[in-house]
Each structure stands twice: as C-alpha cells, then as structure tokens.
Amino acid sequence: MPSLNPSAQQLAHYAEAMPAGTPVLMLNLLRYHAEANYPSGSAHAACSGREAYARYSRTALAKVKAAGGEVTLMAQAHAALIAPADEQWNDILLVSYPSREAFLAMLADEEYRAATVHRTAALADSRLIGATRR
Numbered sequence: 001m002p003s004l005n006p007s008a009q010q011l012a013h014y015a016e017a018m019p020a021g022t023p024v025l026m027l028n029l030l031r032y033h034a035e036a037n038y039p040s041g042s043a044h045a046a047c048s049g050r051e052a053y054a055r056y057s058r059t060a061l062a063k064v065k066a067a068g069g070e071v072t073l074m075a076q077a078h079a080a081l082i083a084p085a086d087e088q089w090n091d092i093l094l095v096s097y098p099s100r101e102a103f104l105a106m107l108a109d110e111e112y113r114a115a116t117v118h119r120t121a122a123l124a125d126s127r128l129i130g131a132t133r134r
Contacts, residue, residue: 002125005116011104018100018130025072026103028093029127036121044121050090052122059115067106069097100130 006014018024032049047055064070073094080087097103106112 002123004120004123004126006107006128011107014130015100015104019132020101021099022132024097024100024103025131025133026093026095026097027127027129027131028091028095029077029089029129030091030093030123031088031125032090032122033124036118038117038121042117042121044118049122049124052118056115056118056122059111060119063106063109063112064095064097067097067102069095069102069106072096103130 030053032053034049036044036047036049036052038044038046038052044052044055061071071093073092075092077089077092080089097106
C-alpha cells in the first residue's frame with residue numbers, strides 16, 4: 001500500500017520521537033506516477049508525476065528556506081541493492097531543518113498545505129524518515 005501523506009498519528013509519533021531544538025534531516029524516497037494522479041475534476045493540467053512534483057517543489061522549496069532549512073542532497077536513484085524487489089525509487093532527497101519544530105511549522109503552513117495536492121498527485125509511493133546527525 002502506498003505511503004503518501006502522514007496521518008495525524010504519524011505526525012504525533014514524529015513530534016514525540018524527534019528531539020526538540022535539535023537540527024533534523026528528513027530523508028525522502030520518491031517514486032513517481034508516469035502520469036500525475038490529480039483528483040477527478042481537478043483544474044490542474046495533465047502532466048507527468050515528475051512535473052507534478054516540480055509544481056509542488058516550487059512552493060515547498062521556498063517554505064523549506066523560510067523555515068531555515070535547505071536541500072542537502074538531491075539525487076536520482078538507479079538501483080536498490082538491499083531492498084524488497086518491488087521497492088524501487090526514482091529520486092532521493094535529504095533536507096535539513098534547524099529543528100523538528102521548524103519542520104512541523106512548515107507542514108502547518110497554509111500555502112505549503114495547498115501545494116501538497118501536487119505532491120500527492122505526483123507520487124506512486126514515498127518514504128519520509130526523520131533523522132539527526134551523530
């Protein structure tokens with residue numbers, strides 16, 4: 001089953017598990033639809049999943065920067081060496097934030113939330129993993 005958007009329970013667990021006031025890294029694993037999967041009747045023009053993610057990224061990157069974050073790594077995935085056979089990814093992003101609080105505040109931003117329609121339409125599956133440096 002695809003994982004696209006965090007549930008309220010997942011957000012609560014993230015807020016509890018991640019240390020407060022500490023810089024965080026968010027690892028994004030992304031698999032795109034060939035064609036974006038916008039809801040029926042959507043006003044958004046048809047496009048590829050990758051293009052829909054680019055639409056999302058135009059807002060998301062500005063919000064990441066406004067939150068004090070930055071994209072640390074953006075890479076194309078080619079092969080999963082140790083993973084289930086059906087778990088393949090198109091892109092990998094590593095995004096740093098000054099704190100979990102900054103990340104959660106960005107997620108609550110209305111403009112950011114509106115842009116997630118593009119992210120949801122773009123992705124066939126994803127993973128978002130919170131981490132801290134050792």
